[in-house]
Amino acid sequence: MRFDRRLGGLHAKFIALVGATLVLMLAVVLLMLQRQSAMQREVVHQSRDSMHALVFERLRVHGEALSAQVADTLVNPLYYFDLDSIGVVARNVLKQPDVRYVLVYDTKGDIIHDGSGDIPTYGQAMRDPLAYEAVSANGVHAQWTDRVLDVSSPIRVGDQRLGGVRIGYSLDGVRADETRAANALGDRLGAIGTQHLWWIGLLLAALVGLGAIASWVLQRALVRPIRQLAGVAQEIETGNYATTVPESRRNDEVGELMRAFGRMGDSIARHDRDIRRMAYTDALTGLANRLAFRESLDQRLMQLRGAGRQLALLFADIDDFKRVNDTLGHDAGDEVLLQFANRIRSAVERYGEAEDTLLARFGGDEFVILLQGGEASGRDVRAQATELAETLVAELGRPIVVQGRQVFLGTSIGITLFPEDAAGATALMKNGDIAMYQAKVAGKSCYRFYSRAMDQAVERRVRMEQDLRGAWERGELSLVYQPIYRLGDGQLVGAEALLRWQHPEQGSIAPSVFIDVAEQSGLIETIGPQVLRAACDDAMRWHTQFPRGKDLFVSVNVSPRQLRSGELPEQVVATLRDTGLPPPQLHIELTETAVIGDEVHASALLARLRSNGVKVWLDDFGTGFSGLSHLRRVPVDGVKIDRSFVSDVLRDPDDLALTTAIIAMAHSLGITVIAEGVEKEGQYAILRERGCDLAQGYWLGHPVGAQEFSGLLA
Template sequence: MNPRRSSLQWRFGSAVAGLLLLMLILTLALWFRQTHDERETVEIARQSTHALLLQQLRDSGQAQVRQLADALTNPLYYFDLEDVGDQARDALRSPGVAYVLVYDPEGRILHDGSGDIPAYGRPMRDALAGKVVAAKAMLVQQTGAMLDVSSPIFVGDERLGGVRIGYSMDAAAQSEEQTLLGLRERLSSVNRISLLWLLAMCAGLGVVCILGAVALQRMLVGPIQALADAAREIEQGNFTAPIPATRRDDELGDLTRAFGHMRDSVARHDRDMRRAAYSDALTGLANRLAFRTALDQRLRELHGTGGQLALLFCDLDDFKSINDTLGHEAGDDVLVQTASRIEQAVNTIGAVGALVARLGGDEFVILLEPTPGEAMDEIATRLAEALVQNLASPLLLHGRRLVLGTSVGVAIFPDDAVNASQLMKCGDIAMYQAKFAGKNCYRFYSRSVDEDAMRRLRLEQDLRGAWDRGELSVVYQPIYRTHDRALMGAEALLRWAHPVEGAISPDVFVPVAEQSGLIDEIGERVLRTACTEAADWPRLADGSRPFVSVNVSGRQLRNVGLFAQVVEALQLSQLPADRLHLEVTETAVIRDVAHAADLLSRLRNLGVRVWLDDFGTGYSSLNHLRRVQVDGLKIDRSFIVDLLDDAGDLALTSATMAMAHSLGIIVVAEGVEQRGQYDLLRERQGDYVQGFWLSEPLAAADFTRLLG
């Protein structure tokens, strides 16, 4: 053999062997790259699928718990365990639900969806129970393979308890595994075929191997990498990332098409979730999140341009009475009609581009953009007037006509505020100023309004705990019998000695307590204190025992627990019921005559006397006196102050006393500050009088000494 020839053959063989070895090395390198891409694709798909399934489970769980909490409000309020059990069992039968617990405010189990309720009355002692009982809003917790969703249940400010639903995550994990199994099998199948194809090409010529490798890269690795890139985009929330178009009829084509279908399905779910997240389920308007997003975007667009926006806050007047008297279903109907009327008002003034949203409850807000040729405040004024007019028209609700009205607050950007939070705060403050101005009107934000609101806020904060700090006290204004000026009892009055501002008038802090809900706690303490101190008062000269009268606010009168509070105060103090007189205003009574009549009738049957306070300043309707039985009327001081100079006031006062006496009702005149006023009332045969001319309000010890 010729060495040179042998050398060429060796070189050729070596070249071929080297080429094959190189192709083998390249093939192995390409294979390992494909395997890595497969694992990465599966892992990305796993993470995306897990996150989506977990989010869907959380969202569906929150929606189910919210719906169940709403459905349980009335059954818990009336302690209807049968209805509670039906609702709990229905929820327990839902797919993936492991347990359902309905609990009371102390965390004791009321129902678990079982027939005999073996856990009834037991406190929840699991690791999540503490946070569940303490939560004031919906709470989602996860432990192991269980997702716990809970929500407290309120009626107004009263907490009735709550509901918990546990969701097993095994079903979600199984669904996730099934989804990934198909993807893994498809990728494995493609890679097996690819490996056989690559090994076959390695046996051919180097050029064929190179061309085959290039073709493999274009036919397999590229599409898989494109799918991996698309998966990453989907994971980041970008559902518009392109997916390679293919007409292939093999596994890779199936995988590409399946991935595209999965992307479209996830995109639809995402759109549905965003639609649900950004719209109000009841009215169909934008919700708080959507409104805040739009407001932030518009303010960014207007920043530095000198443009303006108007923000209008709308809050229905006395909406709570609808829910309390007619039920939440009627309240929802009112909100739907209100949303429609607000949109009509916006369309009426031609506000192009205005955004109407419901922030929650009975609060609505409108974002108003400027109209060419018209000032922003003029547009806002026209819309505010249209809103007040439209919403003041009677609502037709189940055959009944209701008149609510609305309070509207207006804030202008950038005149009143330069960012979204400040603008919404200013609109809210202006709306509350409209309520303070008498409701059913509108007000523009002003700095003085803000200062008043801040002062009211400070008063509310200082009022919390004022009783425990010893700042609040009860004094007693003596009440005398008119014909002989004999002391008969006293009216309990609340006084606040503020450590910084000194004595604050009840006309200032009582409305704050009413609006904030603090009047419930303060009123109950005043009632207990008055009963306890009156129980120790000595007998009068004629041997009788003096009475004490206690004012009951409109909010207390609507409180279902008032009767129980009166009974408890009488029992603890041992004060006879006939020595306690409760004073209620006519305005508070007419808000719900049926409820007031029933409650006051029960109190009178208990022996408590009921007086109608501030008579003459409200409707002064004989019909109310017929429907709501009372023992006495208190003529308002506004009639007594001009009794000597105004013949009309004298005539009205005389007529009121004659009318009351004809009905067997005693008459008390308050605000007597002159001897002449007292003499006229005695001539007109008034029953009782009180006022500074007779005596100023006295501390408990001073009044006891006055009784002698």
């Protein structure tokens, strides 16, 4: 309907344009008529004014002549005060056309005669508005109002003034004559305007007819074919690319447009097929992508609502996949993803029917499986999801051969159910992510079902991450130092810097909790350099203030994320330069799994550190799946035997034998051995007997603040 309204509006716009033109012309005509009427009124008005001026001027001239004549006639009668003679002259003047009054007055302006028989105004002073100028004038004087023309003339005998005479002419007759003449002129002009109006009306009617003809031609020649193209475009918009464009044999521009539109429709259909394949398919694995999965999930949920059927989503994420990209390269990573996708696809195809399952890759190393409970099986969808998750954990836990090397990865799977966990697609996908994360926290290579408690755990983790941001600047994070002693002579030779967090509300938070949050969120990349600088500052202060501190070293733990960033050597060199601490007095501790998981990258970074004089220790040695043979390929200066072995050396012969073997093999490679977790005198004694170099633990000393550690040196 949008195309119909838009393209159908072309005809309407043309009609509107014609209409607007007609309206404009009509407005012009009306304006012309208005101007003509105004001109007629102006002509009549000017003619009337001219006529008035002409008649008034003639009347004034006539009045002035008559007034002067009457003044001459009244000289003797007024000199002898002959009222009868004055009355005869005045009455003769009153008989003339348009004369309204005749007043004969003395030098004071008092009336002597008004032309009446009994002279009722005799002796009265003239008090009308025109009297003053009439009495004061020295000669013939004319003045007027809207209704009367007053002409006065003094009466003199020689230089002696006897009085004067005033003749008043009524202007009503003059105005009546002017009105009749003006009306006659207006009627004639109106007749001429009416004739013009008829001609203008005929021209407008002709224009309307011409517009109607043009509209009809436009409708047939342009609007109709464009409307047909609009209908085809609307079909294409709704996804019906099979619609055909009407054929046109016209050789003009419109015909060429319709043929070009047909070719464009065919091209769009081809591109749509290609784009849909690209938009809904993962380019690497050929599986459905996130967009296709979300649309399918929305459709399934609409079908299942109210039907009493269940649905499960399985979020599978490859464990430690980044290690493959970092060590073997992205090509090897793509090969791993393909093999994983094929294994997952095979397991899903063996497990369920195609219409009840959907496999998609969400990007990176995350795969999602939609599992719909089948009516034929009669099994609960939770049981089906459990069986499929167990199959996937087992299948994806088998080694993968990439570039001639075996790679052990595994997968962590999170499972969420509809409608138990959520009723909407967005909530289900969020729950699946949460459950998958909990599977990773639980140790990886396992699966977990979503539960409400997971939301609370995630919320606590998010809140902890927020609180951890800026904790160093607020003074909540601090360093404590655990003494490290030489077993041969019992001398204090160094300290391990340990990070502690005193939360303002929750109190002391275990390092195993907040360090993991910092590692997962990336905050460790900010906190780690701050810890390194603070530890070097404290060590330098001991070095300058205490004689025993000159050879004292400080060991600082570095997270795997700091190691992977590749900036660790530059950070260490800059810190040593700024603090002035000699490089041999700084020991960097790295976990065994962080180093062994990325030997090539780690070896290069550790070699750069050691070339600057910094020593490198391998922490928690013996807890990983690697062997001592890796020590030949990774440049380290020392290994720390994990506390889990040290704690049982007095009662477990196997732990004692393993500890003894680690000490002997490390010494054969020229590597220092440090035992951690020494909590009993017997442990200390047996480790010294077996040749262990250094030790730390609660029996030797608890972690203390920098000031308390200074007391040990004093």
